Amino acid sequence: MAHHQYESVHVANAINFPHADFVFVPGFSTVVGPTGAGKTTILDLLYFAIGAPHPGNPERFDPQVEATLGPGVVTAVIRTKYGERYAAVRSLGTPPRVYRLGATGREIRDADEVDVSLSGELFDSEHYGPGDIFALARDPARQLALLDRFAQADVDGVSEEIARVERKLAHGDVVMRRLALELVDDAEATKDLPENEEALAALQRAEGPDASETARAHEAKATRGRERTAISELSKELAAADGALRTFASEYTARIARAAIADLESGAHAAIFQRANAAAQRAAVAIEEGARRMHDDLAASERAVADEARALAAAHVDEDGAYQALLAKSEADVARATDRARLQKRCEELRHAKRLEADHRRDHDAQKRERDALLDERARLYVQRLKVREDAIAKNQARIGDYIEINLAHCRGTDAYHALLTELLEGSRVRVELIANIARGILPADLVAAIVADDPERIIAVDETKTDKAQRARKIMALLRDTGRLGEIETVPLADVPTIKLKVGEHFEPSGGLSTGQSCTCILAILLARRAGPLVIDQPEDHLDNRYVYKVLVQALREVQKERQILIVTHNANLPMLGDAGWVFVIGATGRVGRIEHQGTVDDLRTVLEDLMEGGREAFLKRGERYGHKHIASLPSRNG
Numbered sequence: 001m002a003h004h005q006y007e008s009v010h011v012a013n014a015i016n017f018p019h020a021d022f023v024f025v026p027g028f029s030t031v032v033g034p035t036g037a038g039k040t041t042i043l044d045l046l047y048f049a050i051g052a053p054h055p056g057n058p059e060r061f062d063p064q065v066e067a068t069l070g071p072g073v074v075t076a077v078i079r080t081k082y083g084e085r086y087a088a089v090r091s092l093g094t095p096p097r098v099y100r101l102g103a104t105g106r107e108i109r110d111a112d113e114v115d116v117s118l119s120g121e122l123f124d125s126e127h128y129g130p131g132d133i134f135a136l137a138r139d140p141a142r143q144l145a146l147l148d149r150f151a152q153a154d155v156d157g158v159s160e161e162i163a164r165v166e167r168k169l170a171h172g173d174v175v176m177r178r179l180a181l182e183l184v185d186d187a188e189a190t191k192d193l194p195e196n197e198e199a200l201a202a203l204q205r206a207e208g209p210d211a212s213e214t215a216r217a218h219e220a221k222a223t224r225g226r227e228r229t230a231i232s233e234l235s236k237e238l239a240a241a242d243g244a245l246r247t248f249a250s251e252y253t254a255r256i257a258r259a260a261i262a263d264l265e266s267g268a269h270a271a272i273f274q275r276a277n278a279a280a281q282r283a284a285v286a287i288e289e290g291a292r293r294m295h296d297d298l299a300a301s302e303r304a305v306a307d308e309a310r311a312l313a314a315a316h317v318d319e320d321g322a323y324q325a326l327l328a329k330s331e332a333d334v335a336r337a338t339d340r341a342r343l344q345k346r347c348e349e350l351r352h353a354k355r356l357e358a359d360h361r362r363d364h365d366a367q368k369r370e371r372d373a374l375l376d377e378r379a380r381l382y383v384q385r386l387k388v389r390e391d392a393i394a395k396n397q398a399r400i401g402d403y404i405e406i407n408l409a410h411c412r413g414t415d416a417y418h419a420l421l422t423e424l425l426e427g428s429r430v431r432v433e434l435i436a437n438i439a440r441g442i443l444p445a446d447l448v449a450a451i452v453a454d455d456p457e458r459i460i461a462v463d464e465t466k467t468d469k470a471q472r473a474r475k476i477m478a479l480l481r482d483t484g485r486l487g488e489i490e491t492v493p494l495a496d497v498p499t500i501k502l503k504v505g506e507h508f509e510p511s512g513g514l515s516t517g518q519s520c521t522c523i524l525a526i527l528l529a530r531r532a533g534p535l536v537i538d539q540p541e542d543h544l545d546n547r548y549v550y551k552v553l554v555q556a557l558r559e560v561q562k563e564r565q566i567l568i569v570t571h572n573a574n575l576p577m578l579g580d581a582g583w584v585f586v587i588g589a590t591g592r593v594g595r596i597e598h599q600g601t602v603d604d605l606r607t608v609l610e611d612l613m614e615g616g617r618e619a620f621l622k623r624g625e626r627y628g629h630k631h632i633a634s635l636p637s638r639n640g
Helices: 039-050 058-069 132-137 140-190 193-207 209-259 262-266 270-327 331-400 415-424 432-441 444-452 457-462 469-482 486-490 516-527 546-560 574-578 606-614 617-626 630-634
Strands: 005-012 019-023 028-032 073-079 085-090 097-101 126-128 404-413 495-504 507-510 535-538 566-569 583-590 593-600
Touching (some): 005 039, 019 593, 039 058, 039 085, 039 566, 039 583, 140 486, 140 495, 209 331, 331 404, 331 495, 404 516, 415 486, 432 469, 444 457, 444 469, 495 516, 546 574, 574 606
Parallel strands (some): 028 566
Antiparallel strands (some): 005 019
16 A cells, blocks of 8 residues: 655754765664664654654754754655655755655756645654653543544544634624624613604694694605715715725735745646636636626716715705795794704604614524524534544544543533633632633533523532632623623534543553553554554653563554554664564764664664664573573574
8 A cells, every 4th residue: 555655864964963864664664772872863854854843842843953953954755655756855944945856766956846845735744752642641632633633634624614614603703792782772872762752742742733734844854864864875885885896806816816826836736736726817807807897887876876866955955945934934833843853853863773773683683593503503513523533433443452442522622611711701810720610510502591591500510619609600600791702602612522541451441540651552552553644753662561562562563564654763672673673773973973873674783783772692691591581591692
């Protein structure tokens, strides 16, 4: 089976390695040597060359590489599972420069430079530094990311759909908060409507039955005011739409142009990018042409509305003249007309505000229905992603081993929820322990429901203090309610949480409560179950007893290397000797200057490895005698 692989790492003019050329086999290569010889340095330079982050200690990575590489250059050659070969060349202070190579050889030509990354989808590899396995065993979020790699494309696909829904939810929350504030303002603005309508009705009653003509005139005058406002608003909105359209067309055609990277049309996947860029260009042209047509239509509409505004103004001239003539009958009529006009205008303003309130209420209710539908869709997608994960784990269980059990707790990861509550309650003097208990013990939707219902019981139930629980719960609910961000709480993302268990005796025990070595056993079983890109581990034997190294790790290495490249730095003789390493590099150093002292197969380097990793033949034989293996002492010497 074809798989991604590192072919070689070449170091030139470096401080620690003036010259070194490491050519790896497709299966299992290992780097050994005495402490301080620079074994880990080789892996650091490999990560640096392709632009990968350091797996174990990222904050010390740059200083380490700087001290090691100095003015030198490191070149990593890789082969993808599709058979394409690339070289990544890098020195300090520069990004990796990537070149496409031919089917064989390592000749690099400037004309073959391509704009691709070897630390991503094109080339899939996993790197783990010293102590990183143990750190993984204690971090559920990283464990979930590790398990996701069994079905990365499928998990990513569902996660992208979830992200799409959550973006809509976030936008909807902003809209709903705005509408809620507008409804509060609307209620305040329209509270005087009944009082004004009653005053207007009283004035109408006082004018008596002969006032109908005057009443109609007042109403007509108020309506004319609304008509002038309405046609003016139409003109403004059409002009605003035209401006927004021009801005949209200009911005997005420019963004599409920037996103279409031309040099990829001659890269590794030239045909794909040629088609994609052409499709994007068609979209940009469609936007420009559509914007031009819409601009013409909007301009015509603006002219038509302007014509109608002039016609309306002309009609109003005669109507306003008739109104003034009606008012001129008597001073009393004028006084009453003034009061009536004022009340009529105020009532019309308030009725308009009431109509806006109804519009806002309708928009708010529609937004709420959309939000509920999105929450249902997200819940469905959460379940779908959980199923993808569980199916991937079940599919790979045989490779992981029957001594490992993996379970997923659905949507029980509360880190984002906890962080949001901490932010919202900052400065409130609510104890951090209680915030953590709320995040762990109350689902976001349940917390919001309790706040809306003004029900403190759920918070009281997770409060471990002995006094004032109800008062404290009501304080927390009021604080969260006053933020205006209940919608954000309800929609905060929740992660699945893995529990990885190791069979200890007759029972499975969670890795979080196991010894360091047992915890690392769980993680290594999962790492070695994948059959993907290269697996690079610095000292995988750390924290492990030799029995596990031989019975599990060695056996796994024998199988895995048939389908996946393995690169390991180790001090444990069992790994190269019994794990069937295809190639071994023995590193030595004089002071700070490292070098490859020997390289070859295990059989080629038997004597060297025995001296380095067993303490020499005499030490190896004496240990055998102490263990009671008497026949070992009768083995021939190296010269025998």
